[in-house]
Amino acid sequence: MILLSAAENQNISLPFSWSQLLLGLLAIAGIVAVIVLTVLLIRVAKTVKKVNKLLDDNAEQLDETVKKLPSIATSADETLANVNNISATVNDVVTDVKEVAGTFTSAEGAGGVVASVAGAVVSVLQVIKEMKDK
Numbered sequence: 001m002i003l004l005s006a007a008e009n010q011n012i013s014l015p016f017s018w019s020q021l022l023l024g025l026l027a028i029a030g031i032v033a034v035i036v037l038t039v040l041l042i043r044v045a046k047t048v049k050k051v052n053k054l055l056d057d058n059a060e061q062l063d064e065t066v067k068k069l070p071s072i073a074t075s076a077d078e079t080l081a082n083v084n085n086i087s088a089t090v091n092d093v094v095t096d097v098k099e100v101a102g103t104f105t106s107a108e109g110a111g112g113v114v115a116s117v118a119g120a121v122v123s124v125l126q127v128i129k130e131m132k133d134k
Helices: 018-057 059-105 107-133
Strands: none
Touching (some): 018 059
16 A cells, blocks of 8 residues: 655646636536526517417407597596586585584574474464364
8 A cells, every 4th residue: 555645645736727617617607597598588589479469369459449548538537527516516415414404403403493393283283173163
């Protein structure tokens, strides 16, 4: 058996240098990147092809929809104007209802309404009684 000393181990030379090793790894990484980019471009091309087919198949419907957009926008404007008018009317009605409700909910208002109704009922009954007496 031959034992090598530490000094003799330092004289062993490798068949490549560190710079050659790094260049080799860099070349492999470049090849992998080119393959990945190629696969990605193929997938993008397939997707674009499908989108073009979809657009071609639905071209008539898309054209009709685009032509209808101005009338839809006009209808939406008219509808919003109607909603604004209805909202103003509803606000007026709510105000009136609040006034009537206020009459019934206040102590004086409720008594006044009851007295008016009672007076009207008494008047009607008197008219009916007079007509019966005749």
